[in-house]
Amino acid sequence: MSLLALTLGVSGASAQSASRGGFTSEDIVLRDNLIAAQETLLNVYRCQFGLDIGAVAGGCTNGYPTQGFSRPAKFEGIPTSEDIAVRDRLVAVQEALLNTYRCRFDFKIDTAITPGGCPGQANSKQTPSLALDALVRPGDLEGGPPPGLITPSGVSVAVLGVDGESFPARPDGDKGVSAPTPEVNEGRFIVMTPCGSISTVSAGLPLQGVRVVVDPGHGGSYDIGAVGPNGLAEHDLNLTLSYAVLNELSSRGIPAASTRTGHYGSPLSVRSAFADALGAEALVSIHHNGPTFSIGNRPGTEVYVQSVSAQLARADSARLGGLLHQEITGALAGFENVSWSRVLDAGVLRVLSTRGSDAYGMISLPNVPAVLVEYGYLTNRSEAALFATDEYIRVAAKATANAIEAYLNTDRSGTESNQRPRVFNPARAPSSCNEVALE
Numbered sequence: 001m002s003l004l005a006l007t008l009g010v011s012g013a014s015a016q017s018a019s020r021g022g023f024t025s026e027d028i029v030l031r032d033n034l035i036a037a038q039e040t041l042l043n044v045y046r047c048q049f050g051l052d053i054g055a056v057a058g059g060c061t062n063g064y065p066t067q068g069f070s071r072p073a074k075f076e077g078i079p080t081s082e083d084i085a086v087r088d089r090l091v092a093v094q095e096a097l098l099n100t101y102r103c104r105f106d107f108k109i110d111t112a113i114t115p116g117g118c119p120g121q122a123n124s125k126q127t128p129s130l131a132l133d134a135l136v137r138p139g140d141l142e143g144g145p146p147p148g149l150i151t152p153s154g155v156s157v158a159v160l161g162v163d164g165e166s167f168p169a170r171p172d173g174d175k176g177v178s179a180p181t182p183e184v185n186e187g188r189f190i191v192m193t194p195c196g197s198i199s200t201v202s203a204g205l206p207l208q209g210v211r212v213v214v215d216p217g218h219g220g221s222y223d224i225g226a227v228g229p230n231g232l233a234e235h236d237l238n239l240t241l242s243y244a245v246l247n248e249l250s251s252r253g254i255p256a257a258s259t260r261t262g263h264y265g266s267p268l269s270v271r272s273a274f275a276d277a278l279g280a281e282a283l284v285s286i287h288h289n290g291p292t293f294s295i296g297n298r299p300g301t302e303v304y305v306q307s308v309s310a311q312l313a314r315a316d317s318a319r320l321g322g323l324l325h326q327e328i329t330g331a332l333a334g335f336e337n338v339s340w341s342r343v344l345d346a347g348v349l350r351v352l353s354t355r356g357s358d359a360y361g362m363i364s365l366p367n368v369p370a371v372l373v374e375y376g377y378l379t380n381r382s383e384a385a386l387f388a389t390d391e392y393i394r395v396a397a398k399a400t401a402n403a404i405e406a407y408l409n410t411d412r413s414g415t416e417s418n419q420r421p422r423v424f425n426p427a428r429a430p431s432s433c434n435e436v437a438l439e
């Protein structure tokens with residue numbers, strides 16, 4: 001099977017009529033076929049290149065999915081606009097993940113220095129681009145622009161508006177013949193770049209109705225985060241786990257997006273603004289801790305929740321944090337022969353600076369309910385070895401999605417927050433940022 005043929009074959013079937021209403025089962029079938037084909041391609045990539053193999057149902061045999069092609073789900077009943085929207089979001093997430101995989105292959109197998117590569121990777125060969133007919137342009141939209149977009153190069157951004165500047169219609173010249181159709185200015189989306197500048201893009205995959213924003217901590221050459229004794233870098237590990245969480249949420253029908261979709265940096269203020277712009281019900285920042293303080297007999301997972309900031313979100317943040325702590329520590333404790341690191345007050349924590357404000361930017365800046373999870377200690381040799389496995393990614397992603405699903409759909413609250421806040425002044429996050437190509 002040719003990967004390229006499959007890519008082109010499925011992108012031609014992309015959804016175009018999402019905003020028109022009056023959907024038929026044909027609209028559903030089209031999307032479900034596309035979703036199945038994209039899933040097949042994702043699984044082929046995973047099996048061929050040994051990435052996220054835990055995500056392939058049935059595993060891999062000789063570099064291909066053991067179960068062969070993914071089959072579309074059967075749909076019965078009358079499709080609603082929500083049925084369509086859920087599928088379109090899944091398609092967008094799949095596309096973004098496919099492009100991330102493509103970038104990683106280029107990075108691995110081709111070290112030629114070519115400008116205009118994948119986001120944040122100046123030495124990759126090709127720029128990944130999303131299927132053009134899956135993109136929405138400002139002129140395609142009834143009503144206002146979506147709050148967020150995945151740009152044609154696969155970068156997620158908040159949308160600030162649509163460029164209202166209009167261009168004159170193409171002149172007829174002096175032939176006395178009117179132009180067949182007047183030139184319509186479709187405008188451009190005005191977006192906030194990952195570095196926080198204002199820019200415009202011609203099109204993108206709309207991020208609408210997103211309930212959960214996942215934030216892969218760190219990113220870019222200036223901020224790689226903690227590094228394990230095995231060389232595993234936190235920015236990479238956080239991104240891998242975040243994508244697994246997005247996949248897990250997608251498979252449960254929970255619309256989600258990521259603050260960063262590749263190896264580039266983005267200030268905490270921009271990540272927070274992205275979650276606020278999307279009006280997410282939860283922002284989960286994914287991290288792995290360092291350095292190692294002390295040996296524990298169980299996982300030293302720490303979850304930081306909002307305390308003095310975000311008045312309206314505080315209670316939700318504590319409940320979400322409690323669920324995440326309960327699910328994650330429960331799941332990690334199932335791994336055998338791991339020497340864990342743990343500090344005494346590990347748990348669900350409010351961390352305050354000596355000035356009395358929430359110490360971490362990802363907690364103090366967002367208005368939406370936010371938590372920051374330190375799954376474990378990457379600087380601890382034993383935990384770093386575990387974090388490098390596909391099994392860890394699978395288990396941690398599932399636990400995270402379990403907690404998020406319980407937060408959205410139940411009133412369970414999980415582990416109780418520690419009574420006593422921890423007082424800590426974290427180092428300032430690196431302020432340098434390199435812009436990435438948006439299309």
Ligand SMILES: [Zn+2]
Pocket residue numbers: 217218225226234287288289
């Ligand atoms: Zn971190």
